Amino acid sequence: MKKSGWAWPVVATAAILILGLWGVGVVFIIDTITQPANSLAGAIFLDILIVLSAAAMSVAVVWFLRGVSSTRSAIIVWQMTVIGIGIASAQGGEPRGELAVALIAPATVVTILMLFNRDISRHLEPDA
Numbered sequence: 001m002k003k004s005g006w007a008w009p010v011v012a013t014a015a016i017l018i019l020g021l022w023g024v025g026v027v028f029i030i031d032t033i034t035q036p037a038n039s040l041a042g043a044i045f046l047d048i049l050i051v052l053s054a055a056a057m058s059v060a061v062v063w064f065l066r067g068v069s070s071t072r073s074a075i076i077v078w079q080m081t082v083i084g085i086g087i088a089s090a091q092g093g094e095p096r097g098e099l100a101v102a103l104i105a106p107a108t109v110v111t112i113l114m115l116f117n118r119d120i121s122r123h124l125e126p127d128a
Contacts (some may be wrong), residue, residue, distance in 0.1 A: 006065070007119035010056065014061050016106045021054040025105070041124075053078075070125040076114050082107040 031049050037043040057078060064071040086103030089096045113120055 006123065007074070008120045009113050009117045010065070010123050013075075013110055013113050013120065014065055016028045016110050017057055017061050017064075020106045021050075021057050025050045057086075064124075067123055069126055072114055072120075074126055076111055079111045080108040083111075 025047070028050050032040075032043045032047050057075075060071050060074045060078075065074065083104050086100045086107065089103065090100035
């Protein structure tokens with residue numbers, strides 16, 4: 001919507017994307033600093049990847065707020081990746097159920113909004 005502002009689903013989606021991914025980055029960095037790691041180099045590498053992906057998603061969110069329609073696919077692909085990471089974090093030798101829920105719930109909300117919300121579809125129309 002280029003008229004007088006954004007609809008609440010557009011703002012909510014952008015906020016969940018920005019706060020969620022940077023929040024995950026902060027949690028992982030704090031865990032790297034405070035928890036013993038099997039491989040410190042691997043943990044630091046993972047932290048760097050998370051920060052880089054948060055920066056890339058921040059760019060995608062800025063483009064989303066500007067109404068670039070191709071950002072829908074980037075956001076949905078990233079949310080499917082986050083859901084996969086959440087499922088994987090609930091399994092294995094040391095399952096983290098709370099982390100899985102914290103990853104899967106917002107990613108599901110964003111995916112549903114991106115796919116089925118009329119305000120977001122109108123926001124991303126090229127002629128709006």
